[in-house]
Amino acid sequence: MTDGEGADAGADAGADAGTDAGTDTARVELTLYVNGASDLSRRAIANARRFCDQNLAPPFTLSVVDVHEHLDALRESQILAVPTLVKSWPLPVRRLVGDLSRPARVLEALGLPAIDDTEPAPA
């Protein structure tokens, strides 16, 4: 968790969120690779959605890829374990495995700043 990078990314995200500009530097891109048929994957999808809603300021994207249907994506992204959550933007790229059942751990692992201070405002 490089503090500098994290702080910069957080500042940018906050600023852009305010203006709703949606520039490249502001957004967060997440991809969740799942094995569509399994309970584990269903749980991971639910956990991921909840995590994004609760911990990320827009704009963010969360795409869900069923590895059974996208073997090429599996190979390109070098996915071995499912479920895997890949943060492809902002850099650095980070990968997480597991069903994302611990949001605090996920946030720390993604290297994104906590938005505890901004979260209560919209709520």
Added chain:
Amino acid sequence: MTLTEAPGADPHHPGIAPRRELPKAPTGINGLDDVTGGGLPRGRSTLVCGPAGCGKTLLAMEFLVRGATEFDEPGVFVAFEESREDLIANVASMGFDLAQLEADGLLVIDHVEVDGAAIEDTGDWDLEGLFLRLGAAIDAVGATRVVIDTVETLFGTFTNTAILRSELRRLFAFLKARGVTSVITGERGDGSLTRHGIEEYVSDCVIVLDHRVLEQTSTRRLRILKYRGTLHETNEYPFLIGASGVSVLPITSLGLRHGISSHRVSTGVARLDAMLGDGGFYQGSTVLVSGTAGTGKSTLAAQICDAACARGERAMYFAFEESEPEIVRNMSSVGILLQRWVDAGLLEFRCFRPKFFGLEAHLFAMQESVTQFDPAVVVLDPVSDLLGIGNGAEVSAMVTRQVDFLKARGITAVLTSLNTDTELQADHHIASLVDAWLLLKSEEGNGEHNRVLYVRKSRGMANSNQIREFLLTDQGIELADVYVGPQGVLTGSARQAQEAKERSDGTSRLEDLEQRRVNLERRREAVEAQTAALWREFEDEADVVGRLLSHGSTGTEDRAGQRAEQGRLRKADPTHPGRPPDPSADEPPGTHP
């Protein structure tokens, strides 16, 4: 898919099928199938483990390449450590064209990149992604062979080892369920076969590779640690990674099944051929020439090469002490002209210091050279130099392999061995391997030393048991009879003295004979003269007797004539002429009345 191919299995009585061997997938790797009794367990997993740089990846890759090219079994290589490009480049030197195999649909190289950084763990997961990739790769080429190199890399990636271990267990079950023959590589750990103990998941076959440096030369070794359900060799075998891939060198797998020849090949020394009985060594036999320093071992070896080349055969000379120009020059000083054979392409030298390679590398280099050149005669000069690069048992094992290799090809081998006067240690390691053993010795005495040769051992030949003096002349090697007298064997000047003595003895005997012949002649003349005199005497006597006899017969006739005249005169009775006169007729007249 291939499990049903089990040969010898009776589907109706599976329990009582006699000697049901596990179905095996031949590796095609030189020597490995001999050691494993036919290959790796088909449809199961084999663990190949060893320290870094021991050749695990190459062995595994060759298993796939041979499978694809020789056994029509496509394969999948899952690489965790090296990229596809690196793998292709690494095995290109062994003549494996992986890119072509991929293009031909016989091979898939799937490089699984794992980040150096650990992947964060946020709960339960499984390795379904890997299984999917593997499954897709297997399906893409219809693979029946899979290599996973090295799955333990995952331990550096995933922090939750409990999940990883259970997933690995599932991976091996998955491979088995797909019916593929798989090779899993693992790096040796402290006190265990692999760093993370994956051997516990692979229970069918475990091959341990090793890479040791002894006396500054490195040797690779292979051992079958475990092979469930099959008889396998348990020894350690040296193996090499050469220009044609991996070669395991089992000593026992060759068996003693050489074709034999009763054809004799000349040594180039007529009297030596005679000593061996009927014209020299058997073709394809192994000959040890041992002796002390400077007894002419190399010269004899060179003479044998020369003789082979003169017959139009090829000869190969492995020299560990001299360079080719040195040998050619030194041999020309005794009239053995080798350069002409080199120029004619019949003779090749391989000169190198033994320390340059490990024992196995030597063996392998020799075998490759021999295979390429295909000679009829091979010389190892001197084989005792190899002792310096291993202990006696190792050298003996190595020479055994070499001898077996040469015998199997029907090549006559000449091994020279340097020994000291008293100990024949070097020789005894190999003496039992060879078919013939010529011993060259230095006989000291009379202020000089001379070389002698005798045949210490010669299988299947009516060889001479005599010691011969070994002479290096301007025309090569010659053997001379030695003289055995009260002082022992005479050689050199003592032999010459003896020869001179015998010559002079012979001369006087000759003179004596001549004298006696002359005497006899004279005696004969005397006898003849005497005989002539006797004959003359006899003839004189016979003459006299003859004359006498002739006079005697005339007198009788006269007397008969006189009697007849007297009778006529006396008017006697006529008598039959020639008839003895009647005595009464001789009565004086007047006595009758």
